[in-house]
Amino acid sequence: MFTIQETEIIERGISVVHRAKQLGRPILLSEVYKLDSMNPLLFFKSGKERFLGERFFWKDPKDETILIGLGISKQIQPDQVTDRFFQVEEEWEGFLKDSLIFNPYSEIGVGPVIFGGFSFDPYKEKTELWSKYPDSLFYLPKYMLSIIKGEAYLTTNVVCTPQDDESFIEKVTEERNELFLSLHQNVDTEPAVLTETKEISPEKWKQSVDKVVSELTGGPLKKVVLARELRLMFNKQVEVEKVLENLYKQQQESFIFAFESNGDCFVGATPERLVKKQGNEIFSTCLAGTISRGETAEEDKYLGETLLHDQKNLIEHQYVVEMIKEALEESCEKIILPDQPQLMKIRDIQHLYTPVIGKAGKDSSLLLIVEKLHPTPALGGLPKKEAVEKIRQVEELDRGFYAGPLGWLDYRGNGEFAVAIRSGLIQGEEVSLFAGCGVVADSNSESEYLETGLKFRPMLRALRGE
Numbered sequence: 001m002f003t004i005q006e007t008e009i010i011e012r013g014i015s016v017v018h019r020a021k022q023l024g025r026p027i028l029l030s031e032v033y034k035l036d037s038m039n040p041l042l043f044f045k046s047g048k049e050r051f052l053g054e055r056f057f058w059k060d061p062k063d064e065t066i067l068i069g070l071g072i073s074k075q076i077q078p079d080q081v082t083d084r085f086f087q088v089e090e091e092w093e094g095f096l097k098d099s100l101i102f103n104p105y106s107e108i109g110v111g112p113v114i115f116g117g118f119s120f121d122p123y124k125e126k127t128e129l130w131s132k133y134p135d136s137l138f139y140l141p142k143y144m145l146s147i148i149k150g151e152a153y154l155t156t157n158v159v160c161t162p163q164d165d166e167s168f169i170e171k172v173t174e175e176r177n178e179l180f181l182s183l184h185q186n187v188d189t190e191p192a193v194l195t196e197t198k199e200i201s202p203e204k205w206k207q208s209v210d211k212v213v214s215e216l217t218g219g220p221l222k223k224v225v226l227a228r229e230l231r232l233m234f235n236k237q238v239e240v241e242k243v244l245e246n247l248y249k250q251q252q253e254s255f256i257f258a259f260e261s262n263g264d265c266f267v268g269a270t271p272e273r274l275v276k277k278q279g280n281e282i283f284s285t286c287l288a289g290t291i292s293r294g295e296t297a298e299e300d301k302y303l304g305e306t307l308l309h310d311q312k313n314l315i316e317h318q319y320v321v322e323m324i325k326e327a328l329e330e331s332c333e334k335i336i337l338p339d340q341p342q343l344m345k346i347r348d349i350q351h352l353y354t355p356v357i358g359k360a361g362k363d364s365s366l367l368l369i370v371e372k373l374h375p376t377p378a379l380g381g382l383p384k385k386e387a388v389e390k391i392r393q394v395e396e397l398d399r400g401f402y403a404g405p406l407g408w409l410d411y412r413g414n415g416e417f418a419v420a421i422r423s424g425l426i427q428g429e430e431v432s433l434f435a436g437c438g439v440v441a442d443s444n445s446e447s448e449y450l451e452t453g454l455k456f457r458p459m460l461r462a463l464r465g466e
Contacts, residue, residue: 013169016100016160026161028074028099028140029169030112030411035145035152041248043145044068044258045241046182050175056115056139057244057258058408060416061271064149065109067408069141070179073157076114076138081122084136085371088116089409092138096411103155107148108278108414111155114138116259117406117420120375120399124392129425129432130400132262138409143179191242191465192234192429200229201396202449208394209445215390216441223319224381224390226448227436229397230456232463234429240265243426246462253346254458255418257406266401268423269458271346274373274405276416277366282332282358287344288320288378288438289313289352292454304343304350316438317341317352319377323384324356327372332358348457366415370405378438379403379419400425402434424459433459 009031016029044057047070058067074095078087092114103111116138119130144155158172205228212224240258244267247256251269258267273285291307294300307313321337328335336357344353360369380403381387402425407417424433435455437448 009169009173010166012100012102013160013166016158017164017166017168019098019100020160020164021162023098024162026159028095028101028112029158029160030099030101030103031156032103032105032111033154034105035154038145038147038152040066040068040145040147041241041245042183043070044244046179047071047143048241049182050179051142053260053263054139055258055260056141057256058115059248059256061253061255063252065416066145066147067109067113067115068145069113069115069139069143071142072139073142073159074114074140076116076136076140077134078136081135084118084122085367088136088138089365089367092409101411105153107146107151107153108412109148109408109410110146110153112140112157112411113144113146113155113408113415114140115408117401117417118370118374118404119401120379120404121388121392124398127398129398132264133266133400137261143176189239192236192238194232194464195235196233198231198233200231202228204396206445206449208396209439209443209448212390212394212439213441213443213445216439220383221386221390222382222440223316223377224387224439225377225379225403225436226391226395226439227397227399227403227434228452230433230435232431232433234431237428238426238431238463240267240426242465243267243462246465247458250347250461251458254422257418257420259401259406263428265426266406266420266423267426268420269462270418270421270423271344271351272378272419272421274376274407274417274419275366275369277360277369277414279414280360280364282328282360282364282369284324284328284356284358284373286317286320286324286341286354286356286376286378287351288317289341290437290451290454291350293345293348293350300345300350304345307350307352308341308343312440312442313352314341316377316440317354319382321354323377323382324373328356328358328369330372331361331364331369333361334359349454366409366413366417370417374405375403376419379421379436381438397434399434403436422455422458424463431463
């Protein structure tokens with residue numbers, strides 16, 4: 001599959017040991033090798049026994065970037081909620097200093113990459129639901145498979161401390177070889193069966209919608225996004241591998257992600273990019289306004305045209321466009337933005353969609369752009385600060401990472417973050433699904449309730465294996 005020269009590994013191991021002892025602190029050794037083709041789902045599954053709780057999975061809608069991480073070489077978890085985006089970036093850059101990176105390839109997403117995200121609101125009162133996830137969490141994986149435009153690369157990241165000797169590299173080599181041998185040990189099991197579905201306080205949620213609607217006339221608030229939870233019980237432990245496989249088949253046009261932490265797994269298929277950075281190019285997405293897909297081509301076209309001319313949805317969409325444009329203007333020298341939205345059609349839903357392209361300024365950083373964009377009006381509301389405060393006040397749900405920024409950042413400052421919607425939290429034999437909708441002055445609580453039901457569908461289908 002790939003050939004590694006033993007003498008090359010030993011020499012690199014000796015170099016990093018000397019550097020760690022000389023500097024008196026841990027030093028990263030990162031190596032990249034090109035592979036033959038590799039099944040990303042199989043690679044993720046191969047880490048189940050050895051790295052359960054320490055894995056991530058990421059696929060973009062065009063299959064241009066697929067990243068799978070196994071094991072944790074470095075964890076970044078800021079202890080302060082203020083400036084948490086800056087703290088992650090500062091710790092990542094400090095950790096990379098003096099590292100030894102052997103990467104002969106120029107592709108973005110190859111080499112040292114941290115994957116993770118941020119909770120929607122770090123000031124919201126915490127519940128047991130998200131106890132396994134802190135407000136900010138990123139992993140540098142021990143082994144990462146990158147499939148970039150069809151080409152496969154393996155990055156191995158090892159942290160050497162001043163107490164280590166050259167033998168540590170031998171242990172890594174053995175573990176890596178065992179990992180590749182386990183790729184062929186594919187034991188299939190029966191999927192978990194859904195036994196009970198429990199809506200969490202649906203009537204109370206509708207009352208919250210009505211209450212917010214009554215406050216939107218004449219006040220500073222224009223829009224507030226309210227989310228709710230659906231709790232599912234299964235006859236046995238839900239396997240994230242099967243859920244990912246189903247999402248891969250059913251939601252190809254979405255960002256597909258999984259992020260494990262301490263035994264729980266946050267997984268989903270979101271259509272919404274928050275921001276992507278490639279060199280000085282910035283890409284973002286305005287996504288707001290929703291309607292179902294039709295059962296026939298004619299009905300589907302009719303529903304799409306209805307959405308394109310619906311004033312409530314157009315106003316809601318324009319809020320997002322204006323906010324994202326304003327946020328990116330602080331970081332970009334140039335912005336390209338179409339005048340009218342178009343339709344984004346995914347399996348169950350169609351959305352109003354406006355792509356945004358920008359040219360980043362010299363000192364623009366991805367995480368600080370993420371901070372400026374989060375939360376967009378599609379997930380929080382307008383004005384941003386007042387809307388988030390209202391959500392904190394009236395929403396019963398602890399969102400955790402739901403509707404937060406989730407994604408990756410490489411050692412060259414490139415990366416991509418999506419908005420973690422159409423998602424669920426797997427906890428053994430139980431799963432919580434999350435969905436929200438934008439509440440504006442003329443919203444109807446029953447209609448909004450039905451819209452959230454529509455947004456539960458992608459994850460329900462994946463969990464049921466339909």
